[in-house]
Every structure is written in structure tokens, then in C-alpha cells.
Amino acid sequence: MSRYAHITDFLERFLDNEVRKTGINNVVVGLSGGLDSAVVAVLAHRVFKDDLLCVKMPSHYSSKSSLEDADALCRDFGMRAITLSIEPMLRAYEAMHPDMDNLRRGNFSARMRMATLFDISARENALVLGTSNKSELMLGYGTLYGDLASALNPIGDLYKSEIYELAEYLGVTQSIIKKAPSADLWEGQSDEADLGYTYAQMDAAMKLYVEERLPKEEILARGVESAMLDMIIGRIFRNHFKRKMPVIAKLTSRTINHDFNYPRDITL
Numbered sequence: 001m002s003r004y005a006h007i008t009d010f011l012e013r014f015l016d017n018e019v020r021k022t023g024i025n026n027v028v029v030g031l032s033g034g035l036d037s038a039v040v041a042v043l044a045h046r047v048f049k050d051d052l053l054c055v056k057m058p059s060h061y062s063s064k065s066s067l068e069d070a071d072a073l074c075r076d077f078g079m080r081a082i083t084l085s086i087e088p089m090l091r092a093y094e095a096m097h098p099d100m101d102n103l104r105r106g107n108f109s110a111r112m113r114m115a116t117l118f119d120i121s122a123r124e125n126a127l128v129l130g131t132s133n134k135s136e137l138m139l140g141y142g143t144l145y146g147d148l149a150s151a152l153n154p155i156g157d158l159y160k161s162e163i164y165e166l167a168e169y170l171g172v173t174q175s176i177i178k179k180a181p182s183a184d185l186w187e188g189q190s191d192e193a194d195l196g197y198t199y200a201q202m203d204a205a206m207k208l209y210v211e212e213r214l215p216k217e218e219i220l221a222r223g224v225e226s227a228m229l230d231m232i233i234g235r236i237f238r239n240h241f242k243r244k245m246p247v248i249a250k251l252t253s254r255t256i257n258h259d260f261n262y263p264r265d266i267t268l
Helices: 003-020 035-051 064-077 087-096 102-124 134-139 160-170 174-178 191-195 199-211 216-221 226-238
Strands: 026-030 052-056 081-083 126-128
Touching (some): 003 160, 026 102, 035 160, 035 174, 064 174, 102 126, 134 160, 199 216, 199 226, 216 226
């Protein structure tokens, strides 16, 4: 069995176990037309079939090709999908705040999409599946309570370069695999342009720093660019708060996330 066959089998078991032990049998995924959400949707469909609902949430900044790619994926795999545009909400807020820059606009869009997705999950009695990969999570390249929010995330321990390989194994629509990664938050937005390097470059360095725990000097000796490594290390530590629950001020002998640390799935 190939590496990605093993990974697929594990992730299918993970999804089936983690969802069904809650007593819930339905899941929802925000489908953007991008690679990460496509991979999560295909994995979820292999497990839940018609108990998966894909939710497309375009705005007036979404590219036509993203919507077409999302539609093509749903056709290719026979996945249920609905479209709920965030454009009215976003336009109303933009009218109230004409000074919004792209960062604020992108964060607001991500949070409106997640608010919509969690509302649909309540309607459908479903769990929201996350679509952030390990590269994004380590770099903090995501919006707190926006695209970083979910009930569970099957791809959070796979780097972006590995997501490409998993997508090929799963047979994800080629137009999705081949296009430049973008969160589609504003016109012309590109992940790699924002970060300044390709995911392949950053992932290679992060694997040395995060997985192998090599010191900075040894990583540089392997030919990794110093400026890029400084950027990666800086972002990993600067954005650590995004990977943690909110810090609670400790006043009692048993404080949530300090001394009151039961497993998430504990039962009576």
C-alpha cells in the first residue's frame, strides 16, 4: 500500500470515529474551489456520502474560475452542494467602513463564511470540518474564528506540498490541483505572493525546523535562505496564539485549560 493510501485510510477512519462518537452523522465543508477544501470534501464524501453537504460561499471578490472548479468537483464526485453568497453582508459592512484595507476585508470575509457555515451546521445537525493545512497553521496564515475554526480538521498535520500529492491520489479535479493557491479574499490575491515564497520552499525548511528540530545554523548550512527561515521562525512563534484556546486568567484551584484538562471526548 502506498504512503497516500495509508494516509487516506487513516483519515477516513479518523473522520468516521471522531464524528460518529459525538452522536452526529452529518458533516459540512466550506468549498472554495481551492485545493485544501477539495481534498477535505473528497475525503469526507468517501466516508459520509450524502451525509456530507458542501457549502459554496462566494463574494463579489471571488473569481469565476473558483466557482467553476467547485462545481466541477461536485459533479466529478457526486457531492451535495448549496451556494450561500456572503456578498450582501460584506457589501453592507464595506459601506459602513469605506476605509477597510485588504487585510480587514479578508478577515471579515473569512469570519462571515465561518458564521454562515456554523449556522448551516446547526440547521443540518452537522459538524464543521476544517480545511487548514499544516503549513498555514504553523505560519499563522489564517483568520482566527474564520477559516481556522472547525469542529475537527483531517488535514492539519499535512504540509501544503503533501496536500498536492494527496489530491493527486484522491483524483481531485486537475484544474484545482494546477492553479496557484489563493484564499480568493480579494481580487488577485495569492498565498505565495503574500508570504513571499513558494509552499515547496517553505515546507522544506519547516520540516527541518519543526519535524527534525534542527537548530537554525544547521538548517542554513543545508542551503535554506536566511531571510526565509527568519520569516518562518518569526511567524511560527508570533502566531502561536492562533493554535491555542483563549488564555484564561487563573483564580481557582481548577481552571479550564490549566488544571481542568479532561480529554475532549470524555463521557460520564
